[in-house]
Amino acid sequence: MRLEKRPERSNAMAIASPFIAFALTIVTAAIIFTLRGNNPFAALYVYFIEPLTALWSIEQTLVKASPLILIGAGLSVAYRANVWNIGAEGQLTAGAILAGSVPVLFPQWQSPLALLAMIILGVIGGMLWASIPAILRNRFNANEILTSLMLVYVVQLLLDYLVRGPWRDPQGFNFPKTVSFSGWQTLPYLTSGIHAGVVITVLIALALGLVMSRTLKGFEIAVTGQSPRAARFAGFSEKSTVMFCFLLAGGLAGLAGAFEISSVVGQLQPQISPGYGFAAIIVAFLGRLNPIGVIFAGLLLALSYIGGEAVQTALQIPDKITRVIQGILLFYILACDTLINYRIVTSSPVLQKA
């Protein structure tokens, strides 16, 4: 059995691929629920439908989608250029640390400028952390998949140290967390559940969509990814594209970190993200590496988080099910995309001779 390249790829299937992948994920999830002894239809209803029937859970979905879309949009641009940044989770954490330094070190600074400073520092933090694998790749040809991933654990341990040590809230009963942020050190809310970051996220994703389809920068990124030799011939520098992609994706991941700690989380603590930086990798692929598509993909992945919590409380299914469903979804997307370009051949030719 082997894979053989198809002479032509079907455009219809390329568009249908994420939908087929989602359908296969549903079927697989149903099988898993059945094997656990749950009624698969009831479980699927609780997981995927029920969260969309109440306003508060729809708001929750939007709020959870925001970091996924923000990071996924940045990653989709990087992946188009064949820049494999796997460390967005770490860049998010780095952004959160720098943003969190404002309320931790200057708790009395109550002004819109404090919030602005947090947001800018969040972006800078993500960019700084992302620039490390970019420099290592450009200078030493180090594989950015490994370096960016390993840096995730480094910065998570740094955060752990800070909230257990120097930045711990003195009135916090020895819990490993900083002071709670308040006032102009948190994001304003538009409704009871939706904060301003959600709107900014959508605007950024739309702007990136425009950059990719209409500007020379977007063209440069696409050429670099598809054909590095042609990119050099066009006069584009691969190194500056690598750096640009890391700074963009890292900056957006850092921004997502700043948004999270100034809204949902409201302080620094050892865990500030349920793996948004990793789930955003799925979002980027599910969204066809297109920042506009990422908006829809982010909403779907956010639903998988909410649904995972719902089946946990309603049916006592462990919360690991969320990661399982997300993993299965990514597997099916990649499989569908592969089978669009290749077909499976099962032939074992034998020599026939009279």
Add this chain to the structure above:
Amino acid sequence: MKAKGEYLLEALNIVKVFGTLRANDDVTLKVKPGEIHAFLGENGAGKSTLVKMIYGALQPTAGEFRWMGEKIVVPNPAAARKLGIGMVFQHFSLFEALTVAENIALAMPGPFDLGVLSEKIARVSKDYGLPLEPTATVADLSVGERQRIEIVRCLLQEPKLLIMDEPTAVLTPQEADQLFKVLARLAGEGCAVIYISHRLEEVKRLCHSATILRHGKVVAHVDPTKETAASLAKLMVGGDIHVVHTPRKVTDGKVRLKLDALSLHADGPFAVELKNISLDVKAGEVVAIAGVAGNGQGELFDAISGERHTKAGMLVMDGKPSGNEGVSARRRLGGAFVPEERLGHGAVPGFKLSDNIVLTRHASDTDVVKSGFLQKNGAANVSERVIKDFDVRKGKPDPEARALSGGNLQKFVVGRELDRKPGILVVNQPTWGVDAGAAATIRQALVDLSRKGSAVLVISQDLDEIFEIADRIAVISRGQMSEAFPASQMTAEKIGLLMAGEHEVHTHAA
């Protein structure tokens, strides 16, 4: 085995379909033992498709093969070798870091003893006048010597049929003569040869019969010794070929492109180092650089186009030292460049033609990119103009580059640069894989551009092409370049000697 008929190999009514393209349409080819059979046709006519099926690398859609009268199916190249079919590809499949004997051992079926094999290689190669040192490392050998390895590799398996795909494209004229002797001797011993070539004079000289293919169909079986090169060409193309008109060159043009002792280190273990290359290309002339493939042409192109940088003064464009400038800066100075490899270098395979216009014109044309924004209409207009002026044939209005045939894409990438009317044009292999009619169009356009005051530098392995359009000819070998001589003073023999390195400066005794 019972003998049915006199033919060694018969390909009967072979059809091969790729998608909607009938690459081979009812092709019949019969080869007798001891016969050197020419297989002629333009690029894309379907020659390679048929020989790949004979060698088992592809399977036919319909039709049958017979080997000594028996019907056979050849599922893979190993089966073909077992039958006694050997093939020498145009692009060699050798490991450069291994020795000659190790490379040959890799292709031998079953276990082997390297010592015994080395002895056998030395004996067979000497016997056929193809001297090879079994312990030499391939990386150190010339292209001609590498081809010998491929041929000896086939000979060791005592083939009954040898397929050669454009073997002389990479040889100097002298090396080609040596090859012809070997082939004639093999034929005398009863081995059949299928010989694919574009060089009609050598086909006339060497081959006993010829099958001519056009658009996947056989158009004629002829005796090449009774034809002229012109009549063979006419059969291949299906019409008369436009003769390139070269008006007398403008004399005393100013130097527009100057290479001044250009040197560049090799950027890989098997890349070529450029040594001290100097050349002036003046307004109004076409200068050609001849040379066997892999002697530094690609490296020289990269240094001129700006994909690799040198010291500023090593490359001067219209008086401005530009060796350290990027590709875009050189384009803004009026430079235009066409690389040898179309897909993946000159064009992005998965991009539409209009997007491929942006690739080389984003820096110089404001109607293609304005303040960082793509002007889709502007690019589409340029694309349509190039398609019309150079008769680029395509299926859809704005197809992806990879959907075009090689020749049509070549017309597009050359046309994209000519359309800018550049002051300095550098082309590597301008008509590689292009049919004769379109090749004439491209060559005429190159000459016309130069006569309007541009400097045109052509890097080519095709001597006929060079003699057709060049005013002056230089030869590159092992990264060193000869002086550029007026074309009228050059002959194929002289170029052959230069290709073999007559002008090279040796820094140490060999």
